[in-house]
């Protein structure tokens with residue numbers, strides 16, 4: 001893979017570039033495996049970062065993403081619009097079109113989007129919109145605007161991806177449960193893994209999934225959630241072990257409603273950049289059987305993103 005560059009933009013100070021020489025995973029992904037959460041950034045010279053962005057990343061192009069996909073042994077990608085591109089989905093659409101059907105997308109849209117523009121995104125491979133509630137990443141969008149968008153995109157069979165912090169779930173519960181589509185939670189709602197897996201905060205998240213069969217979860221981003229697990233570097237085969245009980249609980253309770261993704265190129269990490277090959281080796285710790293792995297990596301993402309092509 002090529003080395004990361006910063007393009008025409010100045011990266012946020014302290015920015016960590018994606019890992020340029022990922023190892024070959026020891027875990028062999030099942031045929032048809034989908035990396036269901038990853039991003040493309042720019043390149044900024046071609047697809048400028050949004051003026052309202054809260055961070056400026058290093059470029060992470062579609063070619064670099066597809067090279068990583070092939071290196072790790074994934075078959076397909078779900079590319080999620082990152083906040084550094086705002087609601088300008090051009091880099092995402094460009095990557096989807098170049099993927100030859102091997103990538104679907106999750107876009108960010110505003111209420112001003114026309115039906116024709118939604119149809120264009122759909123034709124490119126977009127199958128969802130993302131609502132982000134993480135305060136360091138976005139300014140607040142009124143809930144009535146989001147609900148209006150959700151009600152419109154439902155007609156295309158799309159779903160809503162939500163990103164929030166665990167402490168904010170009680171306040172957001174009524175809004176989330178009013179959404180009329182399948183709802184996919186990013187990174188298990190970012191649990192605080194210093195708290196017990198059987199504690200009240202994570203119990204609320206599990207109740208959210210239990211009570212609402214339209215809610216799915218990505219069991220991704222141990223590198224973001226871990227507090228004292230060793231990082232996925234230098235051949236470490238037991239990385240982020242403090243996250244394992246949380247992700248494994250979700251996989252075992254809701255095996256038909258979980259997704260996994262690398263989160264490449266890992267925006268906003270502060271203390272290390274994981275080796276993506278070792279991140280793949282994390283998967284069997286949270287989905288220990290071949291049956292769970294098949295659902296997590298193949299059956300669930302294929303059903304959610306590629307069902308209209310079967």
Ligand SMILES: O=C(O)/C=C(\CC(=O)C(=O)O)C(=O)O
Nearest residue numbers: 081082083084137263267268
């Ligand atoms: O990549 C992720 O899922 C997480 C992000 C970045 C992000 O979501 C975005 O910029 O849209 C984060 O926690 O900083």
